[in-house]
Amino acid sequence: MVSMTGIYEGSLRTSVKHLKSGNTIVTDAPPDNNGRGEAFSPTDLTCASLNSCMMTLMGILANREGIDLTGLTSDITKIMASDPRKIAEVKIVFTHPSLVATDVQKEKLKRAAMTCPVALSLSDTVVQTITFNF
Known part of the structure; x- marks a missing residue:
């Protein structure tokens, strides 16, 4: 379908x-x-998809654990390789300065993010550098 x-x-x-x-x-x-750069590039969307997938999986876990994840932010950096032209690394920094969660819950949130389908679908040659500030 x-x-x-x-x-x-x-x-x-x-x-x-x-x-x-x-x-x-x-x-x-x-x-x-060779483009105008007036919108997301396809590789930008790949990085945005990784970010959104990770946030979604953390949100599912947060709902189950009774954690308010509202206000979680991220900064995403895409690093391209030139030969061949491809995503070499995606850096994402997640920040929630006032997250109310136990250390165990925070570890569960991190594990949830790292097991999102997009993260698992990317080639092993794409480095995923993920930082959690909470």
Whole structure:
């Protein structure tokens, strides 16, 4: 069953529509790869997907444990390799300065993040450097 549709719009721009919600994501090639850089690049979306997946898995665990994860923030850095051109490393720093959770719960949150489907789907050659500030 098809759940998304995509179209190449020209000038290195694409759009993908999520059929159930109707939401659309636009991508643009980055300036260092012949694009305009006016939207997320496909590799940006990979890093954003990793971040969102980790946050979602932590949110599921937080709900189960009665932890209020509202306000969790992240900073995402993508490092590209040039030959071949690919994501070499994704750095994500998660921060929640006022998280109310036990040390055991914090460890569970970290484990949940590291076992998200996107993290497990990325090649072993993509370094995932994840920092938790809580």
